[in-house]
Amino acid sequence: MKVLAAMSGGVDSAVAAARAAEAGHEVVGVHMALSKNRDQRRTGSRGCCTVEDASDARRAADRIGIPYYVWDLSDDFHDLVVEDFLSEYAAGRTPNPCVRCNERIKFASLMERATLLGFDAVCTGHYASIRTDGPSGTPSLHRSRNMAKDQSYVLAVMGPEAVGRSLFPLGEYETKDEVREEARKRGLGVSTKPDSYDICFVADGDTRGFLERNLGADPGEILDDSGAVIGTHRGTHGFTIGQRKGLGIQQPAADGAPRYVVDIDPSSRQVVVGAAELLSTRELIATDVVSFEPLSAGREVHAQIRAHGEATPARILEVPAASAEASEPSADASESSAATADPAPSPSLRVGLDTPIRGVAPGQTLVLYDGDRVIAAATLERRA
Structure with a gap:
């Protein structure tokens, strides 16, 4: 089977590509360049598609012995993931950019290109399993054995057709240490590379700052659940339902209990806070x-x-x-x-x-x- 292996530059995708090649598939590695800033560098475990990541992916592909290419999907990523993230927050909603990336980039844009080039399947380092033990006998998506790393949640939007054309070789590993040990045994230099986390395109981890830089300040009022104004804010996009910290409220609740964001109305620029029970x-x-x-x-x-x-x-x-x-x-x-x-x-x-x-x-x-x-x-x- 002709397989396109998505290689992020991390240990998971490197081991997945190696496993696919070992299984006898004709594997080609591809690194998706998603950042428009080609000079971006990693900051510990933050950042995505950096110079270091592309280089690490190339070295892993060389070690595995497979062809390797870099595809520029930065426009797709910006339009379909980053802009969606900004517009959803502007509308008072709470998006998950990892879900959108898997849906629209890794299992839409990437698979579309793979199909046009004659590949039979896409292989990634996600922690999930594909089996055929469902009621229909067709490929179905299952949780990983490693529940601490399970990514079936963010993959669920890909749908059954994409599942049938995907390979997730890491789904049967019980721990991340097992994956790192396999990488070490295979001589892959990324075996000790730290995991990435948080929102990959917010490299400094300051999501509220990122939103304000891109959406601008739009001041409004903070109300309690009785309708009384108890504070102000710089933009509803800085809040999510259930948020407790960073509310900027100086006036405590009458009973001294913590208050949470229970409603967001971008049209009136109002944020409502109240007791936990309201959530x-x-x-x-x-x-x-x-x-x-x-x-x-x-x-x-x-x-x-x-x-x-x-x-x-x-x-x-x-x-x-x-x-x-x-x-x-x-x-x-x-x-x-x-x-x-x-x-x-x-x-x-x-x-x-x-x-x-x-x-x-x-x-x-x-x-x-x-x-x-x-x-x-x-x-x-x-x-x-």
């Missing part, structure tokens, strides 16, 4: 559903809303018409649909949680699991 919800509403298999109301699942958060036991309450199974709805679905008089099918996915969770923000990604298998991903619109 709790037991129902999620999402759109832009990507299904790996048919969904049905009443089905028990686990729901996850953060890349490294815990999955919560839940039940699907309502599904978009295109995602529904052909079978008759369950009793639970009938009860929920009876509560609305509108006969038109809903474009939304509604999920009820067994226990309430806090900090649900529009723009976050909702991923549904059946055991360790991904069954759907969607974009959260609001909490009910």
Whole structure:
């Protein structure tokens, strides 16, 4: 099989490429240059697509014995990931740029180019597994055995077609130390290279500063949940639902309890803060559903809303018409649909949680699991 191996310059992608070559595939390595600043340097574990990263990827490819190229995808990355990040924050939403990068760059732009060049699959160093033990017998996306590094959440938006044309050789490793040891045994110089973290295009880690530099200051008011003005801010883009620190409030709550961001309204430039209880919800509403298999109301699942958060036991309450199974709805679905008089099918996915969770923000990604298998991903619109 002809395989295009995405090589970031880190240890994970280097070992993945080596494993693919060892398996007998015809492997070509490619480094995606995503930063418009070609002279950018790494700062510890921060930064992406730096000069050092490209050089490390080239050395790894040479060691493995595979051809290596650098592809300039900086325009795609800026337009599809960075601009999306800025526009979502400007709209009072909380995006996950890693989800967008995987969806639009690594498994859209990259795979499109790979297809045009005649490659059969794309190989990456993500921690996830692809198996064929689902109900349909087709390739399905599963959690990695290394739960501390599991990336199935950020990969879920890629959809079943891309899964069928992907290789994730690291999914069966139980620890990162095992991956580093394999890199060392193979003579890959990146075996001790530190992991990257945070938002890769915010190299200094100052997300609020990055947003203000790009979106500008847009002062407004901070209100408590009674509507009283208790402070001011420089822009709603500096806040996310559930945020506790950095609110800039000098006036304490009457009961002395911590206050959290519970609502953001960019149109009025108002940020509302309140008690933690106001953040709790037991129902999620999402759109832009990507299904790996048919969904049905009443089905028990686990729901996850953060890349490294815990999955919560839940039940699907309502599904978009295109995602529904052909079978008759369950009793639970009938009860929920009876509560609305509108006969038109809903474009939304509604999920009820067994226990309430806090900090649900529009723009976050909702991923549904059946055991360790991904069954759907969607974009959260609001909490009910």
